[in-house]
Amino acid sequence: MRTDTQAPAAESPASAGPVRTRRKLPRPAPAALYLLGLLAAAALSALTGFSIALTAIYGVVLGTLAVYVAARLVEGRRKATDRLVTCLVWTAFALAMLPLVSLIYTVLDNGLARLDAEFFNSSMLGVVGEGGGAYHAILGTLVITGLTALISVPIGLLTAIYLVEYGTGRLKKAITFLVDVMTGIPSIVVGLFAFALFALFFGPGIRLGIMGAVALSVLMIPVVVRSAEEVLKLVPNELREASYALGVPKWRTILKVVIPTSIGGLATGTTLAIARVVGETAPLLVTTGFVNGTNLDPFSGRMTTLPVFSFYQLTQPGFPPEFGIERAWSAALVLIVLVMALNVLARLISRFFAPTTSR
Amino acid sequence: MAKRIDVSDLDIYYGNFKAVEGVNLSIEPRSITALIGPSGCGKSTFLRSLNRMHEVIPGARVEGKVVIDGQDLYGSDVDPVDVRRQIGMVFQRPNPFPTMSIYDNVVAGVRLNSTKMKRAALDDLVERSLRGANLWTEVKDRLDRPGAGLSGGQQQRLCIARAIAVEPAVLLMDEPCSALDPISTLAIEDLMTELKERFTIVIVTHNMQQAARVSESTGFFNLAGVGQPGRLVEFNPTEKIFSNPDQKATEDYISGRFG
Amino acid sequence: MTLTSAPPAQPRPKRRPGDRIFAGTATSAGILILLVLAGVAVFLVTEAWPALTAPAADLPDGKSLGSYVAPLVFGTLLAAVIALIVATPLAVAIALFITYYAPRRLAAGLGYVVDLLAAIPSVVYGFWGIAALAPSLVPFYGWAERNLGFIPLFAGPASTTGKTMLTAGLVLAVMILPIISAISREVFSQAPALHREAALALGATRWEMIKMAVLPYGKSGIIGGAMLGLGRALGETLAVALVLSASGGITFNLISSSNPSTIAANIALQFPESSGLTVNVLIASGLALFLITLAVNMLARWVVTRRADFSGAN
Numbered sequence: 001m002r003t004d005t006q007a008p009a010a011e012s013p014a015s016a017g018p019v020r021t022r023r024k025l026p027r028p029a030p031a032a033l034y035l036l037g038l039l040a041a042a043a044l045s046a047l048t049g050f051s052i053a054l055t056a057i058y059g060v061v062l063g064t065l066a067v068y069v070a071a072r073l074v075e076g077r078r079k080a081t082d083r084l085v086t087c088l089v090w091t092a093f094a095l096a097m098l099p100l101v102s103l104i105y106t107v108l109d110n111g112l113a114r115l116d117a118e119f120f121n122s123s124m125l126g127v128v129g130e131g132g133g134a135y136h137a138i139l140g141t142l143v144i145t146g147l148t149a150l151i152s153v154p155i156g157l158l159t160a161i162y163l164v165e166y167g168t169g170r171l172k173k174a175i176t177f178l179v180d181v182m183t184g185i186p187s188i189v190v191g192l193f194a195f196a197l198f199a200l201f202f203g204p205g206i207r208l209g210i211m212g213a214v215a216l217s218v219l220m221i222p223v224v225v226r227s228a229e230e231v232l233k234l235v236p237n238e239l240r241e242a243s244y245a246l247g248v249p250k251w252r253t254i255l256k257v258v259i260p261t262s263i264g265g266l267a268t269g270t271t272l273a274i275a276r277v278v279g280e281t282a283p284l285l286v287t288t289g290f291v292n293g294t295n296l297d298p299f300s301g302r303m304t305t306l307p308v309f310s311f312y313q314l315t316q317p318g319f320p321p322e323f324g325i326e327r328a329w330s331a332a333l334v335l336i337v338l339v340m341a342l343n344v345l346a347r348l349i350s351r352f353f354a355p356t357t358s359r
Numbered sequence: 360m361a362k363r364i365d366v367s368d369l370d371i372y373y374g375n376f377k378a379v380e381g382v383n384l385s386i387e388p389r390s391i392t393a394l395i396g397p398s399g400c401g402k403s404t405f406l407r408s409l410n411r412m413h414e415v416i417p418g419a420r421v422e423g424k425v426v427i428d429g430q431d432l433y434g435s436d437v438d439p440v441d442v443r444r445q446i447g448m449v450f451q452r453p454n455p456f457p458t459m460s461i462y463d464n465v466v467a468g469v470r471l472n473s474t475k476m477k478r479a480a481l482d483d484l485v486e487r488s489l490r491g492a493n494l495w496t497e498v499k500d501r502l503d504r505p506g507a508g509l510s511g512g513q514q515q516r517l518c519i520a521r522a523i524a525v526e527p528a529v530l531l532m533d534e535p536c537s538a539l540d541p542i543s544t545l546a547i548e549d550l551m552t553e554l555k556e557r558f559t560i561v562i563v564t565h566n567m568q569q570a571a572r573v574s575e576s577t578g579f580f581n582l583a584g585v586g587q588p589g590r591l592v593e594f595n596p597t598e599k600i601f602s603n604p605d606q607k608a609t610e611d612y613i614s615g616r617f618g
Numbered sequence: 619m620t621l622t623s624a625p626p627a628q629p630r631p632k633r634r635p636g637d638r639i640f641a642g643t644a645t646s647a648g649i650l651i652l653l654v655l656a657g658v659a660v661f662l663v664t665e666a667w668p669a670l671t672a673p674a675a676d677l678p679d680g681k682s683l684g685s686y687v688a689p690l691v692f693g694t695l696l697a698a699v700i701a702l703i704v705a706t707p708l709a710v711a712i713a714l715f716i717t718y719y720a721p722r723r724l725a726a727g728l729g730y731v732v733d734l735l736a737a738i739p740s741v742v743y744g745f746w747g748i749a750a751l752a753p754s755l756v757p758f759y760g761w762a763e764r765n766l767g768f769i770p771l772f773a774g775p776a777s778t779t780g781k782t783m784l785t786a787g788l789v790l791a792v793m794i795l796p797i798i799s800a801i802s803r804e805v806f807s808q809a810p811a812l813h814r815e816a817a818l819a820l821g822a823t824r825w826e827m828i829k830m831a832v833l834p835y836g837k838s839g840i841i842g843g844a845m846l847g848l849g850r851a852l853g854e855t856l857a858v859a860l861v862l863s864a865s866g867g868i869t870f871n872l873i874s875s876s877n878p879s880t881i882a883a884n885i886a887l888q889f890p891e892s893s894g895l896t897v898n899v900l901i902a903s904g905l906a907l908f909l910i911t912l913a914v915n916m917l918a919r920w921v922v923t924r925r926a927d928f929s930g931a932n
């Protein structure tokens with residue numbers, strides 16, 4: 001096997017030893033070459049009128065090229081391809097981070113302006129132009145999300161228990177399949193379902209908080225089922241058998257042994273499921289409607305949630321528009337913080353429970 | 360309190376697969392009965408059929424009779440849960456409940472069955488059971504620590520304490536020492552000899568010396584061939600099995616001349 | 619010796635009431651899910667029925683239902699396909715980065731950061747799309763019209779707001795990126811260590827090892843993940859509703875400001891102001907979306923489970 005391109009100039013000192021070593025680029029060389037490419041790109045873009053986007057594009061191309069050519073000359077074709085792929089993979093990751101950074105920057109930049117006390121303690125009732133807040137929307141989000149969790153968590157957990165502990169045969173297969181299907185239903189379709197369901201009984205003008213909760217439940221239940229199923233399956237069968245061998249009936253075994261053993265995972269999964277529905281907007285547009293005042297009763301009248309509030313403040317900001325737009329961004333910021341907080345909470349829960357459940 | 364077990368014409372199935380065929384034997388109260396044989400010949404399967412743990416596996420069923428002190432275990436009006444309260448089991452791998460302390464593990468059988476008991480009575484039960492399992496002196500200062508934090512041998516004795524805390528009549532043990540070091544193994548063998556004063560014990564083991572040391576009677580299970588059900592080839596007093604077995608196959612297995 | 623011919627089957631074991639109640643509750647929860655899904659189909663059809671049966675003249679704009687829905691279906695598919703084409707290679711590269719390239723100690727944390735992309739609500743993506751992405755693409759659209767205008771995709775006239783089909787596709791791409799990369803990551807990390815080490819022991823470079831031992835193993839996982847991402851992109855509502863300037867019919871022109879809308883975005887924008895038969899028409903379009911995503915998702919599951927069967931043999 002040929003290990004080496006025959007570049008005549010450089011003599012490899014190590015080739016005298018018993019093991020033939022390939023010539024290698026020194027460890028920091030690729031990074032240095034890449035940096036060189038970036039600098040060249042900055043210079044190039046400065047010539048044509050400096051722009052960050054162009055610098056980045058030129059930089060990636062030139063940097064990758066520099067690394068590839070150097071590796072090709074010194075290390076040979078195979079190693080050069082390997083380095084090329086490494087450059088591409090790193091670039092891809094950086095590229096994926098770009099939207100995340102840009103998004104967080106944009107939301108902070110636009111949203112911090114109106115993140116004041118008034119935003120949290122006043123609603124939009126009677127507000128034209130400046131002022132006003134998302135008090136009603138924040139409460140609406142809490143009420144509707146709470147109601148959703150109240151519906152979804154028991155149904156989801158029980159279904160998971162059915163699938164893991166009791167289910168057999170065709171019914172189990174059918175339910176597993178349909179849970180999969182449910183995870184894929186577009187959220188707007190779920191909204192239409194809830195609307196159609198209630199419209200059938202109350203007429204087409206109906207808009208209620210509970211309609212939103214029903215729609216969100218259809219989205220949340222499959223998420224809860226999936227995660228709970230995974231977690232319950234992790235409980236070793238030996239523990240169930242140990243309990244049965246003590247003469248404990250199955251249902252008590254599930255309640256007292258299986259669930260306590262997996263409680264951390266169940267709580268984590270549920271929190272993540274809540275985080276997922278808390279930002280849902282589309283199904284609420286067609287079910288809960290939109291109001292400016294505070295309504296805490298999900299069984300009568302329209303309700304506003306944070307994402308819907310945010311959407312309408314941006315698309316229908318009123319006059320003059322800048323105040324509505326500011327409120328929209330602040331609501332988006334609060335929403336992101338809420339979702340991130342739930343995600344962090346989920347991590348903390350799983351970390352908190354980890355030592356007791358691991359064996 | 361210990362009970363006699365009579366098994367007649369027992370066939371055990373996993374779905375359509377017949378794992379064990381035609382077992383007939385009688386187990387005397389207050390004795391240790393050892394079951395030996397090559398892997399896969401159905402020892403665990405047979406043992407689990409004695410307290411209906413077998414039914415936990417979907418599709419598993421038995422045909423034939425298991426009678427304990429005159430009562431048919433598989434009678435139509437018998438609740439498997441009640442059976443298991445009378446016939447306890449210790450498994451191959453120690454399996455203390457990871458969410459419970461040592462104390463809670465011992466009283467798990469009582470608590471999980473929601474039998475109401477005074478704290479003092481519980482404390483008493485814990486001490487009695489742990490002493491019974493020769494574990495008391497080692498753990499009495501850390502009863503509130505997780506049971507999973509003990510060593511393998513201690514965990515196994517904890518599982519035995521948990522099993523005897525519900526005062527069963529029979530104790531089934533499926534290779535209880537196979538995951539343990541020699542010292543822990545000896546500790547558990549000593550324990551078994553003490554426990555047989557109060558319980559009927561049936562133990563599956565791959566360790567010939569262990570069977571010879573602790574048991575009164577020994578049953579040898581074997582496979583007729585690949586894919587065939589396992590059978591009880593010979594059931595005799597341990598002394599006879601190890602000195603002068605009736606069957607050639609038994610002798611071959613015991614002397615290690617086994618294919 | 620044989621005394622009795624034992625009964626062929628075990629008598630059903632007696633169940634205690636606690637067990638019966640608990641098992642019953644759990645089973646009913648499962649059955650409820652069956653009913654809900656049946657409900658979704660039934661109620662959608664019921665509410666869509668008037669639109670399906672009404673004469674064309676009674677429908678909004680006096681157009682037949684087919685010619686109302688067709689551009690929407692086209693727009694939905696186009697945006698989703700753009701997203702898929704952009705996101706899949708990136709997602710695979712990211713998954714490779716996290717499983718095999720990133721420094722070991724950072725890998726888990728970086729994976730978590732990518733997952734954060736999935737946690738951001740879609741309405742916020744829409745905000746970001748109009749405020750940051752669309753304006754920054756305007757110069758590129760101008761350049762594309764001038765230099766690539768001969769390709770129908772970039773025929774122009776270039777949008778001056780950046781609210782184009784391509785922008786919508788790119789926002790969707792960012793949104794489905796974490797979905798595809800999460801599934802790819804999972805299958806990549808499950809590639810058997812035995813094969814990987816065998817490849818390395820033969821003197822393969824890292825990339826050759828990945829080509830030999832990781833990608834073949836992860837192929838159907840990538841396909842399945844991409845299909846799930848596609849399903850998500852098809853149904854995505856608000857990001858598209860905000861980012862796409864929808865006023866046109868069927869066209870492959872990606873950079874102009876007259877585009878077909880998507881089904882989901884169209885419902886979100888029209889529904890709150892609609893009444894009468896228009897509502898039924900919108901629900902009928904929702905039914906079409908439901909069927910499309912259903913087909914895509916079932917195909918995806920089928921691909922993914924086929925992999926599970928295959929890997930079980932290992």
Ligand SMILES: Nc1ncnc2c1ncn2[C@@H]1O[C@H](COP(=O)(O)OP(=O)(O)O)[C@@H](O)[C@H]1O
Binds near residue numbers: 403
């Ligand atoms: N859960 C099960 N499902 C199906 N077959 C099983 C199961 N457990 C054991 N078997 C089969 O029953 C036979 C006896 O197994 P087992 O009782 O575990 O043997 P032993 O304990 O003697 O090693 C084996 O052929 C095994 O494959």
Ligand SMILES: [Mg+2]
Binds near residue numbers: 402403404
């Ligand atoms: Mg066994």
